Amino acid sequence: MAKILIIDDERSIRNTLRDILEYENYKVDDAESGIEGLKLVNSKKYDLVLLDIKMAGMDGIETLEHIMKVSDTPVVMISGHGTIETAVEAIKKGAFDYIAKPLDLNRLLVTIRNAIDKSNLIKETKSLKQDVPQTWEMIGQSPAMLQVKELIDKVAPSNARVLVQGSNGTGKELVARWLHEKSPRSNGPFIEVNCAAIPSELIESQLFGHEKGSFTSAIKQRKGDFELANGGTLFLDEIGDMSNSAQAKVLRALQENKITRVGGEKDIPVDVRIVAATNKNLSEEISKGNFREDLYHRLSVIIIEVPNLNEREGDIPLLADHFMEDICKKMGKQILTFSDEAYQKLEKYKWTGNVRELRNVVERLAILCDKNVTGEDVDKYLQPLR
Numbered sequence: 001m002a003k004i005l006i007i008d009d010e011r012s013i014r015n016t017l018r019d020i021l022e023y024e025n026y027k028v029d030d031a032e033s034g035i036e037g038l039k040l041v042n043s044k045k046y047d048l049v050l051l052d053i054k055m056a057g058m059d060g061i062e063t064l065e066h067i068m069k070v071s072d073t074p075v076v077m078i079s080g081h082g083t084i085e086t087a088v089e090a091i092k093k094g095a096f097d098y099i100a101k102p103l104d105l106n107r108l109l110v111t112i113r114n115a116i117d118k119s120n121l122i123k124e125t126k127s128l129k130q131d132v133p134q135t136w137e138m139i140g141q142s143p144a145m146l147q148v149k150e151l152i153d154k155v156a157p158s159n160a161r162v163l164v165q166g167s168n169g170t171g172k173e174l175v176a177r178w179l180h181e182k183s184p185r186s187n188g189p190f191i192e193v194n195c196a197a198i199p200s201e202l203i204e205s206q207l208f209g210h211e212k213g214s215f216t217s218a219i220k221q222r223k224g225d226f227e228l229a230n231g232g233t234l235f236l237d238e239i240g241d242m243s244n245s246a247q248a249k250v251l252r253a254l255q256e257n258k259i260t261r262v263g264g265e266k267d268i269p270v271d272v273r274i275v276a277a278t279n280k281n282l283s284e285e286i287s288k289g290n291f292r293e294d295l296y297h298r299l300s301v302i303i304i305e306v307p308n309l310n311e312r313e314g315d316i317p318l319l320a321d322h323f324m325e326d327i328c329k330k331m332g333k334q335i336l337t338f339s340d341e342a343y344q345k346l347e348k349y350k351w352t353g354n355v356r357e358l359r360n361v362v363e364r365l366a367i368l369c370d371k372n373v374t375g376e377d378v379d380k381y382l383q384p385l386r
Helices: 013-024 036-045 060-070 084-092 103-133 143-155 172-181 200-208 244-257 280-289 293-299 317-329 340-348 354-370 376-383
Strands: 003-007 027-031 050-051 075-079 097-102 162-165 188-193 234-236 273-278 300-305
Touching: 003 013, 003 036, 013 027, 013 103, 013 300, 027 036, 036 050, 036 060, 050 060, 060 075, 060 084, 075 084, 075 103, 084 097, 097 103, 143 172, 143 300, 162 172, 172 188, 172 234, 172 273, 200 244, 244 293, 280 293, 317 340, 317 354, 340 376, 354 376
Parallel strands: 003 027, 003 050, 050 075, 075 097, 162 273, 162 300, 188 234, 234 273
Antiparallel strands: none
16 A cells, blocks of 8 residues: 655645545555654655645745655645746656646546656666676676776776677676676666577677568568667677678777668667677687677777686685575575585586586585585586486
8 A cells, every 4th residue: 555645734635635545545644844744754655745835934845855865755746826937946856746726636646646656666676776786796806806896897987898708607798787787877778689699690680670671571670789779788799700791780880879770771870888798719700700800999998808717716615605595595495505625626626617607506506405515415416417
């Protein structure tokens, strides 16, 4: 049940609004002054505040300013003495809407529903954004990882294009996501394209979109990933596997900040930050004629090398604990602990699949072991069961 606070110095107005809102199944508190209302806002959680503008002592505009400083609760201003200028001032200071007295009941109820819906969306968005650092947390305190983290912190606030290099399973996507999350574009989209997973004949349509009828299966117009990432970050994973024709179009998009859909003629402006990743040696690919040197120089304003897991001394126990906690929580199972011998065996193992392989091993141990993971368990389950 949504909770609404009414702040109005007229008792009759408060009582009338309370009767109406409680009939609509809202829970209602009321206050007769701005100061009393602020005390309630500071001590309780509300889904909406209805605030009168003209009140003795602290008026509605001043009360609104204080509410905006301490809460993200939507505020709807109500007044029988206001003007257009007052309404505009209230909206500029953060009010969700302004309704003049005498109140139109239908408009009031619709406005309340809209404001609460918006409030719920804001809360959900904040919750999701808080989940991102947990889901994509960058674990590790080894010198190699601290260097990567430091570089991310320096580079993220800029719009510089970044090339992330490293072996399979080292966490290149994780670096890309952190570059996005720590950038001014964090509220924009993060669009990922796996260039190795898309057939060469479809990669251009994926990246730039297409017009209806531009090829046999193009039954309707489609926006490409450059357009979808507008205002945010476009992550081109496995860039070394991109076709030569697509490379040429990507180069043009980076040079001119505009793209053309397949089968189209209109130039479409785009504002995206490019983060690319590869496990290939692009210098070798250039010498073989598989990758454009001019595109390489466009993409590699900053290069971040992600270390192999075997180069991250001391990080394996931290990663193992992190993965075990995450996996057990998702399974609804008591979190398993590792013995010292288990840690030692994990640290001595040569991780060809890097962090991805370690997570798979920890998941196997979480499923097959009891309360404590021993060194014997690691020996037994380090390799997939056959």
